[in-house]
Every structure is written in structure tokens, then in C-alpha cells.
Amino acid sequence: MKRIRLKNVLLNVLVTLVVLAAVSPFVVMLGTALKPSAESVAYPPTLWPKRPTLEHFADVLKPAKFPFSRYFLNSLIVAGSTALIAVVVGSLGAYAFAKLPVPGKKYLLSGTFVVYMFSGILLVVPLFRIFTALGLYDSRLAVVIACLVSTLPAALSMLGNYFKTIPDSLEEAALMDGLTRVQCLWKIVLPLSLPAIMSVFVYVFMIAWNDFLFASIFLSDPEKMTLPVGLRQFFSSKDYVWGRMMAASLLTGLPVVIIFAAVEKSITGGLTAGGVKS
Amino acid sequence: MNQATLPPIKTLEARNRRLGFIFVLPALVLIGAVILYPVGYNIYLSFWKPALNPAKPDTLVGLGNYARLLSDPEFYASLGVTFAYVAITVAGSTLLGGAAALLMNRRFPGRKLARSALLLSYVSPVISSVFVWIYLFNGLYGMIDYVLVDALKILPVAPQWFDNPALSLVLVCLFDIWRVFPFALIMILSSLQAIDSSVYEAAAIDGAGPWTVFRRITLPEILPVVASVVTLRSIWNFYKFEDVYLLTKQVPLIGVYLYRTAFTVNDLGLASAISVVLFLIIMGAVVALASRNKGERV
Numbered sequence: 120m121k122r123i124r125l126k127n128v129l130l131n132v133l134v135t136l137v138v139l140a141a142v143s144p145f146v147v148m149l150g151t152a153l154k155p156s157a158e159s160v161a162y163p164p165t166l167w168p169k170r171p172t173l174e175h176f177a178d179v180l181k182p183a184k185f186p187f188s189r190y191f192l193n194s195l196i197v198a199g200s201t202a203l204i205a206v207v208v209g210s211l212g213a214y215a216f217a218k219l220p221v222p223g224k225k226y227l228l229s230g231t232f233v234v235y236m237f238s239g240i241l242l243v244v245p246l247f248r249i250f251t252a253l254g255l256y257d258s259r260l261a262v263v264i265a266c267l268v269s270t271l272p273a274a275l276s277m278l279g280n281y282f283k284t285i286p287d288s289l290e291e292a293a294l295m296d297g298l299t300r301v302q303c304l305w306k307i308v309l310p311l312s313l314p315a316i317m318s319v320f321v322y323v324f325m326i327a328w329n330d331f332l333f334a335s336i337f338l339s340d341p342e343k344m345t346l347p348v349g350l351r352q353f354f355s356s357k358d359y360v361w362g363r364m365m366a367a368s369l370l371t372g373l374p375v376v377i378i379f380a381a382v383e384k385s386i387t388g389g390l391t392a393g394g395v396k397s
Numbered sequence: 398m399n400q401a402t403l404p405p406i407k408t409l410e411a412r413n414r415r416l417g418f419i420f421v422l423p424a425l426v427l428i429g430a431v432i433l434y435p436v437g438y439n440i441y442l443s444f445w446k447p448a449l450n451p452a453k454p455d456t457l458v459g460l461g462n463y464a465r466l467l468s469d470p471e472f473y474a475s476l477g478v479t480f481a482y483v484a485i486t487v488a489g490s491t492l493l494g495g496a497a498a499l500l501m502n503r504r505f506p507g508r509k510l511a512r513s514a515l516l517l518s519y520v521s522p523v524i525s526s527v528f529v530w531i532y533l534f535n536g537l538y539g540m541i542d543y544v545l546v547d548a549l550k551i552l553p554v555a556p557q558w559f560d561n562p563a564l565s566l567v568l569v570c571l572f573d574i575w576r577v578f579p580f581a582l583i584m585i586l587s588s589l590q591a592i593d594s595s596v597y598e599a600a601a602i603d604g605a606g607p608w609t610v611f612r613r614i615t616l617p618e619i620l621p622v623v624a625s626v627v628t629l630r631s632i633w634n635f636y637k638f639e640d641v642y643l644l645t646k647q648v649p650l651i652g653v654y655l656y657r658t659a660f661t662v663n664d665l666g667l668a669s670a671i672s673v674v675l676f677l678i679i680m681g682a683v684v685a686l687a688s689r690n691k692g693e694r695v
Contacts, residue, residue: 127503127505130500130503130505131505133500134500134501134505134511137497137500137515138511138514138515141514141515141517141518141575142514142517142518144518144526144529144530144533144575145517145521145529147529147532147533147540148525148528148529151529151532159538160537160538161538162537162538162543163543163547164538164539164540164543166540204427207423208423208424208427209424211420211421211423211424212420212421212423212424212425214420215416215417215418215420215421216421219413219414219416219417219420220410220413220414220417221414221417221418221421222414222417222418227421227425230428231428234428234432236632236676236679236680236683237432237436237676238632238633238636239636239638240636240638240652240655240656240672241436241439241636241672241675241676242431242432242435242436242439242672243655243656243659244439244442244655244659244665244668244669244672245435245436245438245439245442245669245672246431246435247659247660247665248438248442248447248665249434249435249438264430264431265431267427267431268431268432268435271424271427271428271431272428275424300412300413300416301416325520328522329522329523329524331523331524331639331643332638332639332656336660346522346524347522347523347524350524350528351524351643354528361532364528364532365528365529365532368522368524368525368526368528368529369525371522371524371525372520372521372522372525375520375521375522376517376520376521379516379520380513383513383516
């Protein structure tokens with residue numbers, strides 16, 4: 120018994136160490152955001168400020184000093200629309216694949232799997248030329264469309280896996296009662312799938328929120344830049360302040376961490392189900 | 398009587414089929430427009446020298462871009478770096494994720510909180526994490542150098558994390574392992590939790606030691622998941638761009654080479670040839686893997 124207890128204590132210490140190591144960069148991020156400017160470049164470095172200040176957070180939120188709120192709004196528009204489109208189009212497609220006879224279903228399904236292997240970087244050159252030809256260069260719409268490349272196949276497969284777990288008998292009963300297929304989807308399948316839909320929305324939102332590649336190529340007007348490209352540009356402008364960059368980094372991460380925490384259980388479930396499937 | 402004049406009999410089956418088609422259509426159109434068409438256009442473009450001025454016509458160069466690519470030493474160099482990067486990061490993140498999963502697969506106080514904390518690096522935006530890492534590793538007042546050189550005195554001088562190519566490779570590998578190990582952790586943890594506890598009880602009754610239990614029960618159960626984690630992560634990291642490009646200029650991964658060729662050198666023809674070759678490499682690897690797996694099962 121004693122040996123088991125000792126083993127447990129040792130394992131708990133080990134877990135604590137791993138967790139501390141994993142989160143330490145975020146502690147530094149917060150600590151630096153709260154440091155007065157001189158302390159963030161002092162040597163030897165300090166982990167936590169002696170006298171914490173909120174001035175950097177205040178600066179970040181002042182549009183005259185730092186265009187953070189504009190970038191934030193742009194990111195919100197891009198990530199929100201990408202997630203919305205992926206969820207609507209994905210739900211319809213996934214429902215059809217899971218529940219309806221679609222001609223050529225098998226080929227279409229394996230086709231979406233091949234699409235999994237395309238990464239944004241492979242398509243960035245043709246998309247750049249296509250968007251330029253269509254006059255979409257330097258528009259947020261271009262970034263939205265491009266972000267769908269990396270998210271729509273995953274959205275289809277995550278939602279499809281979930282829809283398959285809803286028993287057909289539920290819908291059959293509803294069809295007997297005179298509901299149409301569309302009503303079935305709207306009144307039965309979608310409400311039951313709300314956790315899955317939420318987690319797909321969050322998943323796509325996070326990918327679009329994080330995107331640097333597409334935004335860096337398709338956007339050139341500072342008015343339209345999203346957080347990753349905007350912050351990066353600010354960082355290379357030489358007059359950056361560490362505290363301000365860290366405060367901006369924290370505020371950039373905050374929305375995705377919050378919405379992820381809200382759906383954590385179902386999103387990690389969906390991730391593992393989808394991952395194992397493919 | 399002419400069949401065509403009769404009103405069409407719409408069976409339920411046919412109606413469902415039509416509805417299924419309508420529902421799938423938006424997804425198909427989007428996938429076609431944003432993925433398949435660009436892929437086709439990319440292949441087409443790889444045979445041309447696209448004009449920088451859109452008003453001017455492109456020039457057909459046939460296999461010229463491919464010839465240039467295959468004779469470019471930079472291409473082979475970045476392929477080599479990429480393979481090293483993929484091998485190190487996939488092994489590192491899978492092992493670390495697997496070890497963390499084994500640690501987490503017990504009951505202990507604060508388990509939920511520990512799990513959420515471990516996911517933080519995976520969830521946090523790349524740009525935020527990159528900034529902290531630059532701050533942590535910078536050569537003037539970085540905490541890592543301070544600990545390694547002044548506090549623990551492991552190293553005599555501060556290493557040039559961002560300027561020395563070998564150290565930069567170490568840096569980007571460490572960054573990626575830290576960032577993506579939670580993916581392996583979640584996947585492996587969920588497969589560990591799916592193992593029936595009665596198997597362990599039976600093994601304990603039979604007097605099996607912890608190593609035997611791990612090798613004979615745990616490992617075979619999680620192996621399929623580990624295999625898919627390794628496959629997915631290898632594909633994803635083969636195409637890696639953002640993390641590395643944002644951290645340092647010294648690690649020419651193939652994704653970075655492609656990006657620079659396209660948007661710094663403005664050689665879109667060569668860049669599209671790179672895309673085609675990369676996709677062929679990944680396709681080849683996946684097909685080889687799939688057929689080998691099939692062979693094993695038979």
C-alpha cells in the first residue's frame with residue numbers, strides 16, 4: 120500500500136512539472152505584459168514584475184497608439200464568416216452524406232479525403248492568381264474563401280461522423296408523422312447535433328483566427344489586416360515595445376481560448392473521432 | 398401511349414436522392430472552386446512562365462520549371478531540412494504526448510485543470526506563441542540564455558538561436574513539439590480510456606508486472622491511434638510554414654522555400670512546380686503506406 124502511495128505522489132509531481140513546463144511561456148507572456156518597459160529589457164531578466172502595470176493593456180486598446188481594435192475586428196469578421204459558411208455548407212453536405220442516397224457517394228467521400236492532404240501552402244500560388252484575376256486581391260473575402268480550403272473537408276467529416284450516430288428511427292418516426300426531410304433536419308437532427316455544430320464552428324473559427332499565410336498574401340491594406348499579419352507588421356517596425364506586444368498577444372489568444380474552453384469536451388471528442396476515422 | 402406525357406411518378410427514394418444532391422451541392426461547388434480548380438490551375442501554371450504584369454500574356458515553357466527545380470541545390474537542401482524537421486518533431490511530439498497521456502490516465506486531484514492547461518499551447522494562436530518564444534530566446538535579455546549561461550552555467554556563451562542554422566533548427570523543433578504534443582496527448586489519452594479495465598485486473602491477478610502490462614496490453618491497444626497520429630502529423634509538418642517562417646529566417650523548410658520563391662522572388666511558375674512535386678511526394682507516401690497496410694491485413 121505504501122509503495123502505491125509513494126508511486127502516486129511521484130507521478131503527481133511529474134504531472135505538475137509537465138504542466139508547469141507547458142504553460143510557462145504563457146506565464147512569461149503575462150508577466151512581460153505587466154512589466155514596465157524598462158524592466159522587460161533588463162538583465163538579468165525577471166519572471167514577474169516587481170511593480171505590475173496595466174499601461175500596456177491600456178495602450179493596446181487606444182486606437183491612436185496601436186491599431187489593435189481594428190485588427191481585432193477584421194479577424195472577427197474573417198473568422199466568423201469562415202466558420203458560419205463552413206457550418207452551414209458542412210451541415211447540409213454532411214447530412215446528405217450520412218442520411219440520404221447521394222449518387223456517387225463513395226467517390227465523393229474518398230474525394231473529400233484526398234482533399235485532406237492539401238494544405239494551404241500548396242494552393243496559395245493558384246489562389247493568388249485567381250483572386251488577382253477576379254479582383255478579389257486585398258479583400259477580406261479572399262481570406263475567407265482561402266480559409267475554407269483547410270476547414271471545409273474537416274467540417275464535413277466531423278459533422279458526418281456525428282450525424283451517423285443519430286438513429287434513423289427518430290427521423291423515420293417523424294417522417295411518418297408527416298414532417299418533410301427538410302423539417303427533419305431542421306427540427307430533429309440539427310438540435311440534437313448542437314454540440315457537434317458548436318465544436319465545428321469553434322474549430323473553423325480558430326483556424327481562420329490563427330491564419331497568417333493567406334492573410335499575409337491576400338491583404339495589403341493595413342485597414343483590412345487581421346491580427347496575425349497586423350501584429351507581425353507592427354513587430355517588424357522596430358519601434359515595438361515588448362510589453363505592448365505581449366499584451367496584444369494575450370488579447371489575441373483570449374477569444375479562442377475562451378470559446379475553446381466552452382466546447383472543450385465535445386471538440387476533443389470530435390477531434391479524436393475524426394482523427395481516428397481518417 | 399407516350400410515356401413522356403405522363404406526370405413523373407416521384408417515389409420517396411427519388412425525392413430523397415434529389416434532396417441529397419441539393420444538400421451536397423454547395424459543399425461540392427465550394428470544394429471544386431477553392432480546391433480542385435486551383436489544383437488543376439496550379440498544374441497548368443507549372444508549365445508556364447506567368448507574366449508579372451497581369452495585362453501581359455504568360456509564356457509557355459513546357460517542362461522548363463521542373464528542369465529548373467530539379468537542378469536547384471536549394472530545393473534539395475530544403476527537402477533535407479524538411480525531412481529532418483518532420484522526423485524530429487513527429488517523434489518528439491508523439492513521444493511527449495504519449496508519455497503525458499500515460500501520466501494523465503489516472504485519477505488524481507486537479508486532473509481536469511491539468512488537462513486544460515496542457516491544451517493551452519495547442520489552442521493559443523501561433524503568432525502569440527511565436528512572440529513569447531522570441532522574447533524567451535533572444536540573445537540580449539532572454540530568460541533561456543540567462544538560465545543556461547549565467548544561472549546554471551551549462552553553456553559558456555549565449556547560443557545564437559535565431560542566426561545559427563543548426564540551433565535555429567533545434568529552436569523550431571522545440572517550438573513545434575511544445576505546440577502540437579497536446580494533439581497526440583488527446584488522441585492517445587482517449588484510446589487509453591477506451592481500454593476495458595477488466596483486462597488490467599485479469600493481468601494483475603496473473604501477476605504481470607507494469608512493463609509486461611504496458612507491452613502486452615496497453616501498447617497494442619493504442620498502436621492504431623499512434624499510427625494515425627504519426628501519419629497526420631507527418632503530413633501536416635511536411636507542409637509546415639507559419640511557425641517556422643515567423644520564428645527564424647534560418648530554417649528553409651520546403652514550405653518556406655515555396656513561399657519565398659512565389660512571393661519574394663516572384664517566380665510563380667517555379668513555385669507552382671514545387672507545389673506539384675510536393676503533392677506527388679505526399680500522395681506517393683500515403684499510397685505506399687495504404688497499400689502496405691492492406692497487404693498486412695490480408
